[in-house]
Amino acid sequence: MALAKQLLALILISAYIIFATSTNAAKPSNKPSTSTKGAVPGQKANVANMVAKQMQAVEKKIIEFNASLKKRPKTPKSSSHRSRECVSECDEVFGAAIDDIKKTLDSLKSLNLVKANFDVSAVATNVDTCNDCFNDIGKGGDAEVKKFGEWVRKITGDALAALQKAA
Numbered sequence: 001m002a003l004a005k006q007l008l009a010l011i012l013i014s015a016y017i018i019f020a021t022s023t024n025a026a027k028p029s030n031k032p033s034t035s036t037k038g039a040v041p042g043q044k045a046n047v048a049n050m051v052a053k054q055m056q057a058v059e060k061k062i063i064e065f066n067a068s069l070k071k072r073p074k075t076p077k078s079s080s081h082r083s084r085e086c087v088s089e090c091d092e093v094f095g096a097a098i099d100d101i102k103k104t105l106d107s108l109k110s111l112n113l114v115k116a117n118f119d120v121s122a123v124a125t126n127v128d129t130c131n132d133c134f135n136d137i138g139k140g141g142d143a144e145v146k147k148f149g150e151w152v153r154k155i156t157g158d159a160l161a162a163l164q165k166a167a
């Protein structure tokens with residue numbers, strides 16, 4: 001009886017492991033899959049690949065920039081009530097931008113460049129919202145946030161142009 005129970009437990013554990021690894025394998029990876037690349041040769045796949053790399057770079061920078069915003073020393077300027085509100089708004093819209101990047105990567109994986117176009121625009125808009133918040137405080141906004149926003153605008157602008165050409 002005890003042996004049968006152990007056997008049953010073993011079977012359940014094995015089944016769970018097989019299930020977990022197979023669902024894990026089915027999860028969409030953030031990298032463009034090489035199979036779609038091979039299936040649809042040519043420009044579309046190349047552009048999708050290039051834009052995927054750009055968006056992964058943007059994601060990395062957003063995470064870094066968010067962390068640096070949160071770690072700002074409590075100087076009078078950065079600890080003002082409104083500026084702290086902006087830091088938390090930025091955290092929120094950066095989170096949304098990262099979701100948009102994940103959507104972009106999915107769209108690129110299925111070579112849906114029209115949808116990828118929308119997704120990339122949403123990334124840029126979300127990052128702009130952070131900059132807008134600081135601009136609304138006045139005093140010319142925040143130099144670092146502005147610079148970061150411009151960098152994102154440049155990369156997403158290039159990505160949009162490439163997607164439009166290839167779609």
Ligand SMILES: *[C@@H]1O[C@H](CO)[C@@H](O)[C@H](O)[C@H]1NC(C)=O
Nearest residue numbers: 062063066067070091094095
């Ligand atoms: C931003 O940083 C905070 C604090 O480190 C973290 O809790 C939050 O998840 C980060 N948000 C994004 C979008 O990376």
